[in-house]
Amino acid sequence: IQAEKGGFKHFMLKEIYEQPRAVRDTTLGRISLDTGKIFLDEMQITADDFRRFEQVYITACGTSWHAGLAAKFMLERLAKIRVEVDYASEYRYRDPLVGPNDLTILITQSGETADTIAAQRESKAKGSKTLAVCNVVGSMIAREAAGTVYTHAGPEIGVASTKAFTAQLTALFLITLHMAEVRGKISYDDARKYMEELAQLPGKLEHVLKLDAETEELAKKYHRASDFLFLGRGIHYPIALEGALKLKEISYIHAEGYPAGEMKHGPNALIDENLPVVIIATQDTRDANSVLKYEKTISNLQEVKARSGTVIAVATEGDPHIADHADHVVFLPEVPELLSPILEIVPLQLLAYHIAVRRGCDVDQPRNLAKSVTVE
Numbered sequence: 001i002q003a004e005k006g007g008f009k010h011f012m013l014k015e016i017y018e019q020p021r022a023v024r025d026t027t028l029g030r031i032s033l034d035t036g037k038i039f040l041d042e043m044q045i046t047a048d049d050f051r052r053f054e055q056v057y058i059t060a061c062g063t064s065w066h067a068g069l070a071a072k073f074m075l076e077r078l079a080k081i082r083v084e085v086d087y088a089s090e091y092r093y094r095d096p097l098v099g100p101n102d103l104t105i106l107i108t109q110s111g112e113t114a115d116t117i118a119a120q121r122e123s124k125a126k127g128s129k130t131l132a133v134c135n136v137v138g139s140m141i142a143r144e145a146a147g148t149v150y151t152h153a154g155p156e157i158g159v160a161s162t163k164a165f166t167a168q169l170t171a172l173f174l175i176t177l178h179m180a181e182v183r184g185k186i187s188y189d190d191a192r193k194y195m196e197e198l199a200q201l202p203g204k205l206e207h208v209l210k211l212d213a214e215t216e217e218l219a220k221k222y223h224r225a226s227d228f229l230f231l232g233r234g235i236h237y238p239i240a241l242e243g244a245l246k247l248k249e250i251s252y253i254h255a256e257g258y259p260a261g262e263m264k265h266g267p268n269a270l271i272d273e274n275l276p277v278v279i280i281a282t283q284d285t286r287d288a289n290s291v292l293k294y295e296k297t298i299s300n301l302q303e304v305k306a307r308s309g310t311v312i313a314v315a316t317e318g319d320p321h322i323a324d325h326a327d328h329v330v331f332l333p334e335v336p337e338l339l340s341p342i343l344e345i346v347p348l349q350l351l352a353y354h355i356a357v358r359r360g361c362d363v364d365q366p367r368n369l370a371k372s373v374t375v376e
């Protein structure tokens, strides 16, 4: 088993380090920088179908649901299609208004999660085509779907999902680009720019992994905290949720993810010197909307500081001001905002990992949790 861990202390750490490869393999052969075209796996969902769809329903559980929430921002912004995101366990019991003109996307690492299988059957029964984003070839959800875009993350052993998540975000971005293209919502030049950025992501991820030692220092400082807050806006909000989930799952520290702008409607009351607050405050300086959200997030950050909270900021390299506002800053390379979640989650995974190790937790097999939940 030690050999399987490839020299790493835990599967989770090994899998965190496999993310550049997982993202590269998930992109491989699916983009063409020459033609600007996306190649998804063969499926019974045609370009005409993708043009015809009026709405997308995304359903999933756990970490996969967070990927779905991020995909909503991708699809609405680039493919200009309405998206609803549901927990699979909620979707199936709310008599969803899904129909033949809607696409249902199921996101699942294992392809065997009982609630997600049930959600898929509900959508199919109502005439919707289903597209799976799945990591396990031949799994139940992949077999029952009209199409599957496989994530090529490789087998994931750690119960807390890491590389499957970044591979899901990559696959969902490819689906978004494909839909944007066939629906005529993106120019050739813009599609090509995104593809170039996608091709550069694995290299940037390698760079982000160098934050390992820095996050270990943070863990040393904060592993005794009893609560953590994770904040983000827009597409960074699902990453705040996923950062909180990672910490909960493996360190048993209570953690909450929150939309940064909602703080004043309740959670601000929690802030004191004992509450570390992780704020995702990245920006794409070429994107006015991203900069605007960044500025709002900075004012949220100042509110936390004014209430003597401790701030750990995740920011973009070259940001000259962030260090004035935060107690600690981890810097990430600049990428288009819709791709930023793929980088942002990495320091949060590492932080959760190092905190859990310091607390003596069983990182790969957290108590009460299963890798694949095949009961409802």
Ligand code: G6P
Residues within 6 Å of the ligand: 061, 062, 063, 064, 107, 108, 109, 110, 111, 112, 113, 116, 159, 160, 161, 369, 370, 371, 372, 373
């Ligand atoms: C379990 C795992 C999570 C995972 C969730 C959904 O709770 O512990 O890591 O995100 O199931 O699993 P799936 O295989 O459908 O992505």
